[in-house]
Amino acid sequence: MQARDIETLISVGRPDVAADGSFAVFATSRPDLDANRTVGQVWRVELPGGTPRRLTRGTADTAPRLSPDGSQLAFLRADGARKPQVHVVAASGGEPVQATDAPLGVEQFAWSPDGATIAFLARVPEKGRYGSVEGLEPHAEAPRRITGVRWHANGLGYAADRPAHLFVVAAPQPDSEPFYEPAAAVRADDAEPVRKRVLAAEARALTSGPTSHSRIVFTADGRELLTVPDEIETERRDLRSRLVAVALDGSGVREVLGADAGLSVLDVAVAGDGAIGILAHEVGDGLDFVAPGVGVFLLEDTGPRRLTDAETIHLGEGHLTAVDADFLAQDTTRGRVRLLRISREGVIAEVLGGDVEVGGHAAVGGQVVAAVSRPDSFGELVLVGDEPRTLTAFGAAAAASGIVLPRELTVTGRDGYPVHGWVATPEGEGPFPVILQIHGGPFAAYGVxxxxxxxxxxxxxxAVVYCNPRGSAGYGRAHGRSIRQQMGTVDFADVIDFLEGAIADDDRLDGGRVGVQGGSYGGYLTAWVIAHDHRFAGAIVERGFLEPVSFQGTSDIGSFFGDEYVGVSPDDIARQSPMAVVGQVTTPTLVMHSELDFRCPLEQATRYYSALKRQGTEAELLVFPGEDHELTRSGQPRHRVERFDAVLDWWRRHLPVT
Structure with a gap:
């Protein structure tokens, strides 16, 4: 696979299944270099074994959700300003009808149980900002007064001046009379020109004020909406969530789950009998998020009851679905993401496992479908059963571009700890120069x-070697928490031991020619590695967490991330800081970063790069305009190719293949 072949990487989003189980819908997306954006449409496939067909023809149609009776399909489509709006189309296909006109676009939506109403979350701009006053440019807006401990978010920007609120709107009928362009002339009895109508009904706001909201789920009777308020703290970050029910008739708000429960809520699902399940994890004093034991909780009169084990199961990758009296959720384990069915008694059954990473799922009764990625495919839709059935063949294009299947390997580390990972090698006898890849997170994982x-x-x-060192997800909570305020210790040992073990295991790998690269936490550990191990011909430090001191006041997660992972005392911070040991770096280093990265802000890169240059270490800095922390995953396709070009150019110069 070459850089431009990213166009073949077709992903499959969270699917949905018709109420009678007869068909499923899903959206695909892929990078398009000519359009320089991610493109995709909504598809439909008859179950159990129909041929998938493209149902919509928009540029970037996403998040399809079927009405309760399965007759209509709602999805998100960007309007002329590239703001996603809810559109509705007959489930059999046809011309979509626009249902919302939110000025900053719609973030989430849900059908009411009777199918008559669509609820949605949309950000509401403060008056005078984000185009709410025509002709007022961003540089001329009034100053922002900030009184809380957080004010921005990666991929969004300033957050407090555009809170997300709940709205409801009558679901439009796809077969209704369309709206027509009015004549340019003004009728004699009109004071103003007639304006073209876009929507059949106006949305009604259910919430207002500075508090933002996330998650939106109807209660079983359709009278209330469950949502998680997000109030910006004034003194200290608090990750504990509240869950409230907002009445559609405007009669009020009731608290379903209080902050005193000590849970951070990630998703909510309502069963047919009204029972509420939540995907959440305990946060102790409100800050402890390191290696969270995300699990399923059932809300009962006495409070939330955990249904899954916090130490061995991590359900943080995905969402929660109620099916009959049970719940479906996705568990990260040893580089895989499997689909589990969890009963209210805590009985767990694997629904889909093996060499897959489940990215989304849906179920109606016994009919379960899942969006998965595999070693040979970036995304497919699978009908789950005794013998899982793949319904799509999107991976064929990527396979035709030329891919290798990595070899799984476990290496025993210097302290006897097993380090699990993979080795990918070119065809031939070698010897091949070796690149050690390090993932971000740190509580994330390389997968299959x-x-x-x-x-x-x-x-x-x-040859590429990559592993999931201590600190990663998918190997139990103790594995993930082992580097809390001990960063650069056992995680450093694990990646080095895995590199050496992989080289010793395969004589085609040239241990005398090695490089190292990583992004985010991987950028942190790469910078840490080259300060303590000088065997590497070159390094690439990308979007790294490099200076914990300034991270606290610049990152969107700076109010808690560094405090929990490296501590708060100057000695603890210095003991784990790449900037504190930058003087030991002699390895030629390419520092790559995105201009609008608010997760690991640009100053992390520029300070590190400046220190390297000042001390005479060979270094280069590459900055991508208009991109954020997600460049490698969802950035502009041309930038993604240019990044690959820069990576390969760096390795050609510092670690040539021949």
Missing amino acids: HLFDETQVLVDAGY
Whole structure:
């Protein structure tokens, strides 16, 4: 696979299933270099084994959800200003009808149980900002007064001046009379020109004020909406959530789950009998998020009851679905993401496992479908059963571009700890120069899915080794928490031991020619590695967490991330800070970063790069305009290719294949 082959990486989003189980819908997306954006449409497939067909023809149609009776389909489509709006179309296909006209677009939506109403979450701009006053440019807006401990978010920007609120709107009928362009002339009895109507009904706001909201789920009777308020703290970050029910008739708000329960809520699902399940994790004093034991809780009169084990199961990758009296959720384990069915008694059954990463799922009774990625495919839709049935063949294009299947490996580390990972090698006898890849997070994981960053390097002639060191997800909570305020210790040992073990295991890998690269936490550990191990011919430090001191006041998660992972005392911070040991770096280093990265802000890169240059270490800095922390996953396709070009150019110069 070469850089431009990212166009073949077709992903499958969260699907939905008709109430009678007869068909499923899903959306695909892929990078398009000519359009320089991610494109995709909504598809329909008859169950159990029909041929998928494209149902819509928009540029970027996403998040399809069927009405309760399965006759209509709502989805998000960007309007002329590229703001996603809810559209509705007959489930059999046809011309979509626009249902919302939110000035900043719609973030989430849900059908009411009777199918008559669509509820949605949309950000409401403060008057005079974000185009709410025509002709007022951003540089001329009034100053922002900030009194809380957080004010911005990666991929969004300033947050407090555009809170997300709940709205409801009558669901439009797809077969209704369309609206027509009015004549330009003004009728004699009109004071103003007639304006074209866009929507059949106006949305009604259910919430207002500075408090933002996330999650939106109807109660079983359709009278209330469950949502998680997000109030910006004034003194200290607090990750504990509240869950409230907002009455559609405007009669008030009631609290379903209080902050005193000590849970951070990630998703909510309502069963047919009205029972409420939540996907959540305990946060202790409100800040402890390191390696959270995300699980399913059932809300009872006496409070939330955990149904899954916090130490061995992590359900943080995905969403929660109520099916009959049970719940479906996705568990991260050893580089895989499996689908589990959890009963209210806490009985767990694996619904879909093996060499897959489940990215989304849906179920009606016994009919379950899942969006998955695999070693040979970036995304497919699978009908789950005794023998899972793949309903799509989107991976064929990527496979035709040329991919390798990595080899799984476990290495025993210096302290006897097993380090699990993979090795991907080009065809041939070698010897191949070796690149050590390090993932972000740190509580994340490399997996078994087709990974373009590995494939492009292998295509260029490099052997790539990558593992899930201590601190990663998918190996139990103790594994994930082992680097809390001990960063750069056992995680450093694990990646080095895995590199050496992989080289010793395969004589085609040239241990005398090695490089290292990583992004985010991987950028942190790359910077830490080259300060303590000088075997590497070169390094790439990308979007790194490099200076914990300034991270606290610049990152969107700075109010708690560094405090929990590296501590608060100057000695603890210095003991784990790449900037504190930058003087030890002699490895030629390419520092890559995005201009609008608010997760690991640009100053992390520029300070690190400046220190390298000042001390005489060979270094280069590459900054991508208009991109944020997600460049490698969802950035502009041309920038993603240019990034690959820069990576390969750096390795050609510092770690040539021949």
